[in-house]
Amino acid sequence: MRNITLKNGIEMPLLGFGVLQIKNQEKCEQYVKEAVEIGYRMFDTAAAYGNERAVGNALKKVIEDGIVRRDELFVITKLWIKDAGETAAEIAFEESRKKLQLDYIDLYLVHQPYNDYYGAWRALEKLYQKGKIRAIGVSNFSAERLTDLCLNSRIRPMVNQIEMHPFYHQDQAIRTMRELGVQPQAWAPLCEGMKNIFSNKVLEKIGKRYGKSAAQTALRWNLDRQVSIVTKSTRLDHMREDFDIWDFSLSQSDRKLMDQLDLGYSEILDYGNPNIAKLFIQKKICREIEKDV
Template sequence: MEYVTLSNGLKLPLLGYGVYQVPPDECERCVLDALEVGYRAFDTAQAYVNEAGVGAAVKKFGIPREEVFLTTKVWITNYGYDACRKSVEASLKKLDTDYIDLMLLHQPFADYYGAWRALEDLYDEGKLRSIGVSNFFPDRLVDLCSFCRIRPMVNQIELHPHHQRLEDMEWMAKYGVQVESWAPFGEGRGGLFEDPVLTGIGAKYGKSAAQVMLRWQLQKGIMLIPKSSRRERMAQNFDIFDFALSDEDMAQIAGMDKKTSSFFSHDDPRIVEMLAGWDPLPE
């Protein structure tokens, strides 16, 4: 495993496992499989409604808590100082743990300043070992970095060969914010798993397009959390430490950037309306 050290000195695995769209009743099995494969970092969210499955799997696997790294995210209906604090307590319970390794604000909308102040205090109290944001475009990130007490340590954003976020990464570097990719395969949209550049590079090393995409991000120092419900793919996605892409390979992949989201943009007002009206959390 390769590791990254965040701005506060916390060391985290670069490669983890994400559980978006893993149904609550399947999550424990998936995370147990991932633990057996070797993953030690897990990314969930209040909005995924499967935090309890992650916590149950870690307990069942019987691994010392300090050998596992748990990330979760506060949803916008839990923003504002008091609601955010309360929701973090609920996440701790669901994850069955005394602390969370990385807590993110899921979206840059609603009262994220109130929520951020709650995360700062919970960080000081030791309940959160690091804090960060997700889907913050550079303008929102620079705003938050300019007026907060503790700067975000991570920004989790959509990033894959079709959407490489080079300018965003420059802003993050300027403010000491570690980049973490979501959808490191773009969920396969735009034919990424079959792309001839990626499969061609993979053929040289006996690796799949998926492994090439992950290796490319790993070599750029990006934290990544690929998702698969299938154990054999979990193992394939974990098997990226025994080869290295050449400068030429890296340049070829750099040429695939379409500089546009494969999903939607968080600064599109229609998307803001859609997310503002979405409440995935059960009462």
């Protein structure tokens, strides 16, 4: 596992394991435990995923069994839209922390740029200063919303977790984050398995040069741009494959070849579409909650 240093000096693993849409508590515990055994140290959940307790149970067990120490783990969770606002965010944080059964959270993110996220941010700043959170950040913040928050808050977000994969590079968003000292982190680094990513000809061709699969090539490409990633799998062989990306690096010419895959927009979620905001806020879509893997 390799780490990256956040603006506040905290070390964050470059690769993490996410548990989106894994609502079955027993399965979630099992996958997290298996991921720890493979070597994953960063875990990404959210209040909206409905599985913080299962993640907490699994982590408690691996710590008790001596497989890993708490200080070797990096646990991320997120504040949902309905809990924005200063007081509500403090309460929601405490609920998440208790479900995760941890004394502190490594990274707490404002999940969506909706509702009173300035109030939420003030709560996060307070919790950070009290030592209950080691790093604070946001998710799904566009370059302009992120800039506004950075320039109008006492403590800047240390991370912005957004969609980034070979079909959506987000170069401008990354440039803005770098200028602001915010670490980019990718969700759906495998494009949620869409667009036949695992048999994509360009990824396969590049991967072949290093003896790696299309999935490994896609993941490594983000790491090579110093973008932290959280990926998900419910299969042991895939979890192992996704973790086996430390012994190669894409050449400059291969990185150039990746440019042809960039669509420049998302086919998963268009945050520029006001209907998406409406649906999120009205809870008509909360993909995190709906699906059960």
